[in-house]
């Protein structure tokens with residue numbers, strides 16, 4: 485998605501009642517306007533104490549204050565479109581009518597709100613005439629089945645054809661385009677029709693979404709139409725786009741899990757699906773660590789790891805493991821050096837270079853102190869060692885810094901985690917104490933934290949595809965870590981070998 489240019493975001497005002505649960509009224513309108521790329525503004529006609537189950541009360545501020553709000557907007561902002569929802573009272577309807585006549589916004593959509601989805605009245609019965617008067621000043625009116633009947637002073641339409649006929653008559657009488665809404669008719673297909681005074685009828689059909697969450701569909705649709713008309717300059721394409729959006733928003737509505745009655749639609753579902761989900765380095769770290777929870781648990785329960793922890797590990801198995809680790813470290817250091825070469829900042833460049841140096845130093849130290857005088861004990865790389873190293877060299881060869889450093893991370897993170905836990909449970913005269921102390925060391929923790937910070941900061945700001953590639957590299961390295969620890973016991977069950 486590209487950022488909109490100057491002057492391309494329509495400024496859309498909703499004049500409506502409120503819904504503190506955010507599914508209908510002004511709150512829903514603002515979400516709908518935003519979902520369609522508009523800048524939403526809101527003037528409150530009435531404060532409604534309602535939720536997904538019903539209306540508890542309505543507080544109407546003095547009508548003079550409604551005008552003060554309206555003028556505050558129109559005195560300052562060039563308005564591109566207006567949507568009018570709940571008016572509540574005769575005086576509010578009259579005030580809004582006078583303001584519209586004065587300001588003459590380019591596009592006005594009237595959703596003649598009379599009754600909430602819950603069945604509660606939102607318009608004083610004596611205000612119906614005032615709503616009819618307002619009709620003369622709007623471009624589109626969007627009544628549902630009962631509202632259409634009330635405005636015409638006729639019985640509620642029994643069939644879709646009857647509703648269309650009522651829409652036609654209303655349009656002829658008022659000169660206003662009517663959106664006849666079919667949401668209240670049964671059937672698997674939901675139809676809406678734009679009817680204009682010349683008799684042209686444009687029907688838009690869509691599947692009926694099986695959900696109880698239809699609270700505020702009318703509000704959201706009319707706000708969407710006001711915004712989309714500002715984009716398209718015509719009602720038919722605006723309705724086609726709004727209906728496709730509404731279907732998607734209804735389909736995702738249950739996932740919101742808001743309220744116990746008729747829940748709201750998920751206004752931003754489409755954007756959430758296509759935009760990269762917002763995250764933070766901390767969240768990435770928590771998710772990725774959790775992502776490898778099973779691999780970590782499998783590593784912890786390996787015979788090699790348990791025997792290392794309690795010190796019962798056979799010396800030969802340990803030496804075999806260390807020889808493999810020395811072989812691993814040599815190439816790991818090369819890959820770290822490659823990360824240093826690719827690093828975007830001097831700080832990261834230095835970090836990976838210093839880690840490369842640390843890995844080589846560790847290899848030299850292993851040779852010197854454990855494996856004896858430069859002789860690797862059984863020094864051919866095992867399949868697990870080759871597999872891990874090849875994975876890392878592959879990441880380096882493919883050239884992407886993100887997946888490469890994500891692939892390097894488990895070698896820090898899983899080791900420090902294991903080292904710290906083994907160190908905490910270290911008994912006296914443990915044969916492998918020195919090895920454990922290396923990895924449980926606070927300096928190694930500090931390096932690990934820096935590596936986590938570099939990788940997760942990069943992942944948090946990456947697009948979805950790059951982040952997934954990084955996670956995949958991280959996941960696969962974690963599996964290689966586990967397999968590396970599984971190899972000594974699996975490859976050489978309790979070897980009774982004599983050292984030469």
Ligand SMILES: Nc1ncnc2c1ncn2[C@@H]1O[C@H](COP(=O)(O)OP(=O)(O)OP(=O)(O)O)[C@@H](O)[C@H]1O
Nearest residue numbers: 601628665667668674691692693698700701702703
């Ligand atoms: N279950 C559904 N599946 C698909 N579209 C629906 C569904 N329910 C309503 N719609 C659509 O939602 C829009 C509003 O419909 P409806 O006729 O119910 O308006 P409304 O009664 O003014 O809404 P509300 O008072 O709930 O805000 C219409 O475009 C309608 O076709």
Ligand SMILES: Cc1ncc(CO)c(N)n1
Nearest residue numbers: 501502508509570600601
């Ligand atoms: C404020 C307000 N406007 C409209 C509706 C219609 O759903 C509602 N429930 N609340």
